[in-house]
Each structure stands twice: as structure tokens, then as C-alpha cells.
Amino acid sequence: MEPYRVxxxxxxxxxxxxxxxxxxxxxxxxxxxxxxxxAIEKVKEEHFAIIFTDLNMPGGQSGLDLMHAVQTLDPRTFCILMTGFATTEAAIQALKRGAYDFITKPFKQ
Structure with a gap:
């Protein structure tokens, strides 16, 4: 079996x-x-099983914008949003919009 692309x-x-x-x-x-x-250009070229994306990226589209585009281009992809500024409202919004999960940075073991 081929490894998952992330x-x-x-x-x-x-x-x-x-x-x-x-x-x-x-x-x-x-x-x-x-x-x-x-990321959108890469998704147009190949399938990724999972995309981990930062929620807030300065100067361009957000992680939510990316997730929406990915859902249109390749609905088989699971999107997981990451942020260093987590709020309950942001997590709820992300999950309602189709995020597979919502995790905070920095990660803990």
C-alpha cells in the first residue's frame, strides 16, 4: 500500500x-x-489524504478559505486546522465548515 500524501x-x-x-x-x-x-496549486496537481493548515496566514487566504477550496477541488481530502490563537468560537466555526479536526499550537505529547 502506498503511503498517504500529507x-x-x-x-x-x-x-x-x-x-x-x-x-x-x-x-x-x-x-x-x-x-x-x-497549497491550492498543489491540490490541483495531486491528491493529498490530509492537509494540516494554519488558520491565520497573513497576506492572503486563511485556512478556512483553503479548506473551502479543497472541499470543492478534492472532497476526499481531510482538512485539519491548526492555530496558536484558539478560541471555542473558532473551533466551532471550523468544524461546522467541514474541518476534520481543530488543534492548537504548540502541540503537546
């Missing part, structure tokens, strides 16, 4: 690269994108 979308390059490396070491085919716009 896309990490975050404007913070160190965080994005850390997640890509961690997922690669676990056997996933992970890659990163620095913006929602770059």
Missing part, C-alpha cells in the same frame, strides 16, 4: 519544515506549502 500549510517555515520531516520519518509522503494559494 500537505502542511503554514507561513512559519521552521514549523512547516519540522512537521514535514516528522511525518516523513513516520512513513508519510509529506510536503509543505507557505500559503493557501500555493
Amino acid at each position: 500537505l502542511i500549510v503554514d507561513d512559519e517555515s521552521d514549523f512547516r519544515l519540522l512537521l514535514v520531516e516528522a511525518l516523513d520519518s513516520l512513513g508519510y509522503l509529506a510536503e509543505g506549502a507557505e500559503s493557501a494559494e500555493a
Whole structure:
């Protein structure tokens, strides 16, 4: 069975690269994108089983915008929103709009 393709979308390059490396070491085919716009271009080219995306990315589309685009382009993809500024309202909004999950940064074991 082929490993799952995972896309990490975050404007913070160190965080994005850390997640890509961690997922690669676990056997996933992970890659990163620095913006929602770059992620949309990747989704147009290939299927990702899971997309982890930051909720708030400055200067462009948000994680919610990306999730909406992905649902249109490839509804088989699970989107998980990440944020360092979690509120109950943001989590509820994300889940109502179709997010598979909503997690806060930094991650804890």
C-alpha cells in the first residue's frame, strides 16, 4: 500500500519544515506549502489524504478559505486546522465548515 500524501500549510517555515520531516520519518509522503494559494496549486496537481493548515496566514487566504477550496477541488481530502490563537468560537466555526479536526499550537505529547 502506498503511503498517504500529507500537505502542511503554514507561513512559519521552521514549523512547516519540522512537521514535514516528522511525518516523513513516520512513513508519510509529506510536503509543505507557505500559503493557501500555493497549497491550492498543489491540490490541483495531486491528491493529498490530509492537509494540516494554519488558520491565520497573513497576506492572503486563511485556512478556512483553503479548506473551502479543497472541499470543492478534492472532497476526499481531510482538512485539519491548526492555530496558536484558539478560541471555542473558532473551533466551532471550523468544524461546522467541514474541518476534520481543530488543534492548537504548540502541540503537546
